[in-house]
Amino acid sequence: MNEQNRKIGLFLVITGAIFWGIGGTVSKKLFQEYSIDVNWLVVIRLLIAGFLLLSLKCVTQNRGEVFKVWKDKKVALHLIIFGILGMLGVQYTYMAAIDYGNAATATLLQYLSPVMIIVYLLLRKRTVFTMSDMITVLLALLGSFLLLTNGSLSQMYVPIPAIVWGVLSGVAAAFYTLYAAPLLKKYDSLVVVGWAMVIGGVALNFIHPLWAAAWTSFTLKTYLYLAFVIVFGTMIAFWFYIKSLQSLSPKETSLLGSLEPLAAVITTVFWLKAPFGAFQWLGACCIIGVVFILAFWSKTPSKLRKGQKKVSSKIS
Template identity: 65%
Template sequence: MNRGKGLFLVITGAILWGIGGTVAKKLFQQYEMDVNWLVTTRLLIAGSLLLLVQFFGKDRPQVFGVWRNKKTALHLIIFGLIGMLGVQYTYMASIKYGNAAVATLLQYLAPAMIIVYMLLIKQSVLTRRDMVAVSLVVFGSLLLLTNGTFSKLSVPLSAVIWGILSGAALAFYTLYAIPLLKQYDSMVIVGWAMIIGGGALSLIHPPWQMNFNTLNLEAYIYLIFVIIFGTMIAFWFYIESLQSLSPKESSLLGSVEPLAAVLTTVFWLKVSFGIFQWMGAACIIAMILLLTTNKNSSSKPTQLSKRG
């Protein structure tokens, strides 16, 4: 029963993440919503809700205990500003200028970037699995972005740049969070990181500076979905799934996210996907599956969801 619940939670959470990106594209496309405002609002509300869940649930003292150590507090602030805000902003910008399918798949360049970082900086050994993974992501990205026509891109260059930056931000996010996760619950770390990132961006674009008259009931429903279901509940479900599934299983099943993003982009938003783009998407998803089934992979980074 517990395992069945865990499977339901992680798959549902991953699907919500994927659909959330597509719904955000709908807000950008149909209602011309400002990406700065959406990222600010999304981070502040979702982060507050996650901390409330933690406060009224288990390990209440951790919610504020994370600020008692100056070194940890500084680490958390850097993580919130560069890691969380970096991931969220670049991802949403890539969606705005391109689409959720391409943005999500480009963000999954992060595992390959981590492999390269470990090789160059940590001087780790290049395994056959690593070589296959990097080859899959390079070849898959070329097909995804060119649809087999290498003389031109199938999506705007700005979307590609933001997407690659999103992958780099996610790589930093994953690696930098490890020491924090050894001390505190991931819900506390992500909740505060969201508030830090959202608070910093609100200094540039305050959440109350928005022409709400341009939004109708449908727009508010989409907005609530992105913030509550596509962010807060998706992350919560992922964390809860770890109570009955191993981190490797949760990470593997979490790879449903890019598939959900691709399918909703193609069938709901009617964005055409060429045969070579489907092949590219398949290569990237294969890379995700290859790395998440690695027996030697660390369990800690997988416990910190990329979406948060």
């Protein structure tokens, strides 16, 4: 592999992961200080980012694939279900978890999705239970306990609604990863994710229209934060991550992708001044450690590996 290409790949995956993490924190800033409605933000984020990804595909290569996906009725139905239950599901639950809690907790809870996939495959008897699986599950449970309680058995350190939405975000992310696998075998990830975002955005738009926002109250900072969340925290983050797979192995991208929750934690604590106790830091390390175990030790279940080859866990 060309060393220059590898350096470019490292830059892309690191930058993409950091943008994802910071994007969640900026979203919390919009909810907290600018009273942006979570439903509206999900709509505008999905629609604009989706169209940008599809436009990117049109100007790069195989532009005909953008509309080819709709010629097969079975594939089209699969894509619509994926867009609503997968993409919209994970985006909405993730943003709701941020709204009720913070980006650090929401991102870390979503990072439990690989463990949920392992448990699901074990229950369906599609894989065997290994020592690494047991350690992964136990480490994830310990990390979650420390993250949510800060080591105290007497109280929850994170609001209950934030926990519920965060866990649902992990479940939605697990569904997203598994359900996307057949689509990603046939079509480029930019096409699949781009259309899924547009479909999810259109679906939620019927409940909370894009134009139902107090545009006149937006300041320059509001627009700048929105632009960051949509362009850098969603579209560019995803594009950079996908491009990095051309120069790096899925293992390397998964490991470096763990910078996402780290970036979310650091920006949440030091920029938004959110409280984050010593045991919560330890819990965060446990959850991030799960990524390292999955990459270096465990024999990742085939369905998880196939589903993550192009998209990995980068869906937030």
